[in-house]
Amino acid sequence: MITDLFLQNLPDSAQRLDAIFHAFNDLLFILDSDGTILDYKASDPSHLYTAPENFLGRKMQNILPPEAGRKIEDILSRLRDGGSKPNILEYFLPTPFGKCWYESRLVSLSNGQSIMLVRDITKYKMSEIKIKRQFDQLAALRSIDLAITSDLDLTPVLSVILDQVRAQLSIDAACILLFDPRAQLLEFAAGAGFKTSALQHTRLHIGEAYAGMAVLERRAVHIPNLKSRQTTFLKSPFLARENFIAYYAVPLISKGEAVGVLEIFHRALLGADEDWLTYMEMLAGQAAIAIDNAMLLKNLQLSNAELTLAYDKTIEGWSRALDLRDKETEGHSRRVTAMTFKLASQMGIKQPELAHICRGAMLHDIGKVAIPDSILHKPGLLSDEEWIIMRRHPLIAVELLAPIDHLVPALDIPRSHHEKWNGTGYPDRLAGEEIPLAARLFAIVDVYDALTSDRPYRRAWSRTETMKYIRKQSGIHFDPQVVPAFIEMMNGQG
Numbered sequence: 172m173i174t175d176l177f178l179q180n181l182p183d184s185a186q187r188l189d190a191i192f193h194a195f196n197d198l199l200f201i202l203d204s205d206g207t208i209l210d211y212k213a214s215d216p217s218h219l220y221t222a223p224e225n226f227l228g229r230k231m232q233n234i235l236p237p238e239a240g241r242k243i244e245d246i247l248s249r250l251r252d253g254g255s256k257p258n259i260l261e262y263f264l265p266t267p268f269g270k271c272w273y274e275s276r277l278v279s280l281s282n283g284q285s286i287m288l289v290r291d292i293t294k295y296k297m298s299e300i301k302i303k304r305q306f307d308q309l310a311a312l313r314s315i316d317l318a319i320t321s322d323l324d325l326t327p328v329l330s331v332i333l334d335q336v337r338a339q340l341s342i343d344a345a346c347i348l349l350f351d352p353r354a355q356l357l358e359f360a361a362g363a364g365f366k367t368s369a370l371q372h373t374r375l376h377i378g379e380a381y382a383g384m385a386v387l388e389r390r391a392v393h394i395p396n397l398k399s400r401q402t403t404f405l406k407s408p409f410l411a412r413e414n415f416i417a418y419y420a421v422p423l424i425s426k427g428e429a430v431g432v433l434e435i436f437h438r439a440l441l442g443a444d445e446d447w448l449t450y451m452e453m454l455a456g457q458a459a460i461a462i463d464n465a466m467l468l469k470n471l472q473l474s475n476a477e478l479t480l481a482y483d484k485t486i487e488g489w490s491r492a493l494d495l496r497d498k499e500t501e502g503h504s505r506r507v508t509a510m511t512f513k514l515a516s517q518m519g520i521k522q523p524e525l526a527h528i529c530r531g532a533m534l535h536d537i538g539k540v541a542i543p544d545s546i547l548h549k550p551g552l553l554s555d556e557e558w559i560i561m562r563r564h565p566l567i568a569v570e571l572l573a574p575i576d577h578l579v580p581a582l583d584i585p586r587s588h589h590e591k592w593n594g595t596g597y598p599d600r601l602a603g604e605e606i607p608l609a610a611r612l613f614a615i616v617d618v619y620d621a622l623t624s625d626r627p628y629r630r631a632w633s634r635t636e637t638m639k640y641i642r643k644q645s646g647i648h649f650d651p652q653v654v655p656a657f658i659e660m661m662n663g664q665g
Contacts, residue, residue: 198289202277206230206247209284231287236262243277250279259545261292272296274544295544301446302540306571307339313575325462329361332458336435337364340451344413344436346370347458348382350429357382357432364436369410382432385420389429391452394418395440417441421455425463433458503620508532510616511584517660518612518653524580528609531584535613537571538564538585562597565589583607588614591648611650615641615657618648634661 201210208226232240232247239262246258258277263270272295276288314331329347336345344364348357359373378387385392397418419435433455443451511532515525539547542564546557553561568585572578587601587610594602619641622632632640638661645654 200231200287200289202231202247202285202287204247204251204283204285206232206243208234236264238262243275246277247285250277250285251283259543261296263296276545292544295548299540309575313577326361328461329458330363332454332461333361333363336433336451336454339454340435340447342417342435342437342441344415346373346434347423347431347462348373348375348434349431349462350386350423357386360431365413367410367412369413370434377429381418381420382434385422385432386429389422389424391422392418392420414438419451421451423455423459423462425459428463430459430462503624504533504536507535507613507616507620510620511613514612514616514653514657514660515609518656520608524609527580528584528612530578530581531609532613532616534568534572534578534581535584535588535617536564536568538566538568540571541567562589565598583609584613586610588617590614592650593647596648606650611653615649615653618644619657 199212200208203209207228207230211223211227226234232243234240235243239260242260242262246260249258259274261272261274263272271291271293274290274292277285278288279285314335333345333347336342342364344362346362346365347360349360350357355377357373357375357377359371362370373382375383377383381392381394394417396416398416413436415436415438417435417437417440419433421433421435422429423431423433435451508529512525512529515528520528542561546553546560549557565586565588569582572582572585584607587599587607590596590599590601590606590610591614592603592606592611594600596606619637622637622640623634625631638658641649641654641657645651
């Protein structure tokens with residue numbers, strides 16, 4: 172490679188090593204056997220966040236947060252006892268730029284000292300945090316779904332909804348006002364998080380106060396700071412004692428009709444981002460469905476279309492977060508889902524199986540959320556031990572998704588997309604038609620998209636090269652009955 176030739180032509184090994192080091196933003200520290208920092212190297216000094224005189228000569232375990240310091244001490248102890256394998260830990264530090272996450276590797280040297288390599292993994296950890304939030308939100312929707320479908324009484328259903336509103340939106344209090352179409356009034360139905368009975372006697376006309384305005388204008392009303400407003404809203408002595416600052420009123424609309432209002436209160440300013448607002452609207456939608464079913468239909472069955480929309484929007488956001496965690500495959504999930512849908516349709520698969528296949532395709536690599544960044548983002552070849560860990564991701568996907576009833580029919584692709592027709596794949600070494608059809612379809616699409624996409628370690632293959640490879644793998648990697656259908660589909664694209 173050009174990079175290898177360039178490095179070989181550098182004057183000496185020291186300069187070669189220096190060039191390699193400056194190609195990355197990692198920090199390097201030389202530690203004495205007791206953890207004392209003897210020297211450091213930084214390709215970009217701004218990554219130090221503090222002057223060298225603040226850490227040189229001090230013990231690394233005394234500089235880091237206590238928990239990380241204890242882990243460093245344990246690692247140094249193992250290294251002193253003769254351990255030679257790299258030791259890895261993760262920790263976070265408060266910096267002028269906010270909370271930053273780091274991964275550190277310690278390797279012993281022959282003279283008793285050790286090298287500590289520090290890498291900023293903040294963007295990857297933030298993606299993980301976003302994925303976890305998506306998990307929590309999906310679980311919250313599921314709990315609301317179960318409450319709606321298992322209880323004919325609206326009161327406990329509203330209680331579950333309000334508990335999830337407070338937990339998922341991290342707010343202090345919330346209440347639901349129901350709309351009485353005969354009296355044309357909004358009346359208090361349920362609340363959570365209040366210190367007083369301030370709102371329990373609320374009765375508002377449409378257009379009256381913030382809640383009435385939200386229904387009249389069919390939009391959410393947001394007051395960032397109630398105390399900065401000249402309003403009758405805080406004149407109630409009980410409400411004044413609540414000491415609320417931030418406020419939202421979200422109209423609950425079902426089938427085009429207002430059924431109530433969700434009011435949200437917080438005792439501090441709220442920094443709501445787009446995801447927060449989207450999920451607030453989603454929860455409001457679930458509340459509206461529950462109220463409409465209880466009041467108008469006297470049964471608590473959610474329509475499949477509304478449930479599917481709620482789940483699939485969460486799944487799509489979840490998949491986008493996964494792609495962001497692995498920049499090399501950004502957009503991969505979206506592309507393979509679209510192609511798998513088309514191939515499955517061409518082979519005569521109908522709804523609802525098509526929907527399950529699409530969800531499985533979207534979440535095919537969800538198990539990689541539990542794969543360490545040091546393996547997932549390793550620029551070179553994986554070791555045998557690292558491959559063992561990497562090949563666990565299909566089973567991890569099953570562990571994550573199986574508890575969610577809505578996603579159980581979609582598990583075939585996340586579990587079996589690395590199986591091969593000749594039985595040499597993983598994790599179950601299935602062969603032939605033992606492999607679920609959905610996984611057999613997806614395997615071809617997955618390989619096609621991977622080969623025709625650029626990677627840091629190779630250029631994308633041409634379409635001709637890739638199709639030749641897929642034909643060659645018919646009956647080896649791929650189902651020989653599916654390969655012709657895939658070729659026909661691709662030829663039809665021109």
